[in-house]
Amino acid sequence: MQNKEYFEIKGLGGQKTLSGKISVRGSKNAVLPVMASSILFDSPLELTNVPHIEDVERMRELLLDLGAESEWTSKRSLKIDSRKLKSNKLTSEISKQFRASILLSGPILAKYGKVVFPHPGGCVIGARPIDIFEDGFKKMGATVKEVGEEYHIKAPKDGLKGAEIFFKNMSVTATEAFIMAGSLARGKTVLRNCSMEPEVQSLANYLKSCGVNIKGIGTPTIEIIGKKSIKTKTPYKTLPDRLEAGSFLILGALCAKDLTITNCNPDDLMVLTEFLKDAGVPVSTTNKEIIIKNNTKPNDSFTSSNIRTHEHPGFPTDLQAPAAVFLTQTTGEATVFEGIFENRLEYTDSLVSMGADISMWNPHKVMIKGPKPLKSKELHSPDIRAGLALLIASVVAEGESVINNIYYIDRGYERVEERLRDIGLDINRISE
Numbered sequence: 523m524q525n526k527e528y529f530e531i532k533g534l535g536g537q538k539t540l541s542g543k544i545s546v547r548g549s550k551n552a553v554l555p556v557m558a559s560s561i562l563f564d565s566p567l568e569l570t571n572v573p574h575i576e577d578v579e580r581m582r583e584l585l586l587d588l589g590a591e592s593e594w595t596s597k598r599s600l601k602i603d604s605r606k607l608k609s610n611k612l613t614s615e616i617s618k619q620f621r622a623s624i625l626l627s628g629p630i631l632a633k634y635g636k637v638v639f640p641h642p643g644g645c646v647i648g649a650r651p652i653d654i655f656e657d658g659f660k661k662m663g664a665t666v667k668e669v670g671e672e673y674h675i676k677a678p679k680d681g682l683k684g685a686e687i688f689f690k691n692m693s694v695t696a697t698e699a700f701i702m703a704g705s706l707a708r709g710k711t712v713l714r715n716c717s718m719e720p721e722v723q724s725l726a727n728y729l730k731s732c733g734v735n736i737k738g739i740g741t742p743t744i745e746i747i748g749k750k751s752i753k754t755k756t757p758y759k760t761l762p763d764r765l766e767a768g769s770f771l772i773l774g775a776l777c778a779k780d781l782t783i784t785n786c787n788p789d790d791l792m793v794l795t796e797f798l799k800d801a802g803v804p805v806s807t808t809n810k811e812i813i814i815k816n817n818t819k820p821n822d823s824f825t826s827s828n829i830r831t832h833e834h835p836g837f838p839t840d841l842q843a844p845a846a847v848f849l850t851q852t853t854g855e856a857t858v859f860e861g862i863f864e865n866r867l868e869y870t871d872s873l874v875s876m877g878a879d880i881s882m883w884n885p886h887k888v889m890i891k892g893p894k895p896l897k898s899k900e901l902h903s904p905d906i907r908a909g910l911a912l913l914i915a916s917v918v919a920e921g922e923s924v925i926n927n928i929y930y931i932d933r934g935y936e937r938v939e940e941r942l943r944d945i946g947l948d949i950n951r952i953s954e
């Protein structure tokens with residue numbers, strides 16, 4: 523579903539002229555699991571602060587295709603009524619477009635006893651297997667069959683049973699899918715080695731607020747006592763997107779004199795604010811804002827330091843690419859180690875084509891020597907986060923860059939160009 527739109531960006535050539543306030547929208551990775559959780563409820567679900575991004579539309583299309591009803595009740599409020607699904611099979615055309623489709627497996631199986639889905643698609647950043655899901659469903663008593671390209675998963679006649687599941691890797695969407703499955707399973711489910719990302723916590727806290735007995739939220743061990751029926755009590759308010767806030771922060775560090783990032787949770791981004799402070803960036807925070815003030819020293823006065831991505835609260839893999847752009851402008855040598863995914867450094871080729879000094883040591887590790895001036899280029903967004911990183915690089919660079927494949931950027935960031943124009947960037951979306 524790629525459209526033929528691209529961005530034209532006039533680079534600042536290393537100047538720091540952006541200024542003003544930029545507001546953060548609701549989080550993609552928080553809203554998608556909660557949309558999937560609509561299937562668990564015996565009442566309609568209302569969500570607020572929902573971002574207008576492509577992945578939200580894809581999730582809505584999947585739910586509608588299953589037989590749910592959904593409408594936007596105001597600009598950022600969405601109502602989903604998934605009480606009467608007509609199908610338990612995820613359409614392959616949409617599921618193959620985004621990984622988060624796998625989130626629906628847990629609630630459909632728990633509520634309807636059977637689910638059929640293809641191997642989920644998504645950004646090409648690594649192997650992205652689903653073995654943790656298969657193993658977990660089997661532990662809950664289900665049978666898993668691969669039929670052609672599809673997985674057919676069937677619960678026992680009397681429904682999924684609570685189980686003790688140890689995740690061999692921390693997995694965000696698996697933790698979320700099993701929190702949802704456990705909420706309607708018989709008895710107690712204990713999940714170990716859980717992801718602790720704020721988005722996982724947000725889903726669990728919402729289910730808890732709807733009466734599900736969940737303990738250990740935000741820790742590696744989560745216990746859930748399943749219920750026969752769950753009803754929504756209050757609307758779900760989508761968390762601010764920490765990854766969007768983090769991307770704006772890196773952009774601000776490199777290109778803004780004064781920038782206030784509003785509607786965010788600075789506590790969820792501590793690892794990035796500390797990294798930038800260590801480099802010399804004048805960053806401060808309040809409850810809901812991150813502020814860059816008097817950022818007048820040149821970028822080569824900032825110092826480089828190594829990054830190693832890690833599950834929360836470590837350095838997020840989703841901010842690895844924007845942070846690498848930062849390191850092309852700072853003074854020193856630094857390695858970037860991608861610890862979560864096998865294939866998430868390929869975009870560095872594009873930075874090299876813009877003039878960066880980056881050498882790949884292996885698919886998990888690059889060395890960046892800075893500072894190097896960047897020059898404009900025609901670029902292609904390879905995935906959501908690297909797409910935004912290339913956008914930041916284009917703003918840093920001298921001259922006018924073009925970014926193609928912006929469907930990827932639109933998957934995770936709502937009309938980002940409009941908010942960037944408001945802080946002084948010359949950026950245009952061109953439709954062919």
Ligand code: EPU
Pocket residue numbers: 550551554621622645648649650651652653654655691692693694695696717839840862863864906907934
């Ligand atoms: N893994 C397995 N087996 C599985 C599932 C995962 O080995 O069955 C491995 C993965 O291959 C990876 C590691 O576990 O090496 C962690 O992957 P995880 O499952 O946590 O990733 P995910 O749940 O598919 C979510 C986000 C990603 C984000 C990662 C890591 C959503 C919808 N997606 O993906 O976000 O990068 O967690 O934090 O929440 C993005 O927003 O652009 C994005 C890619």
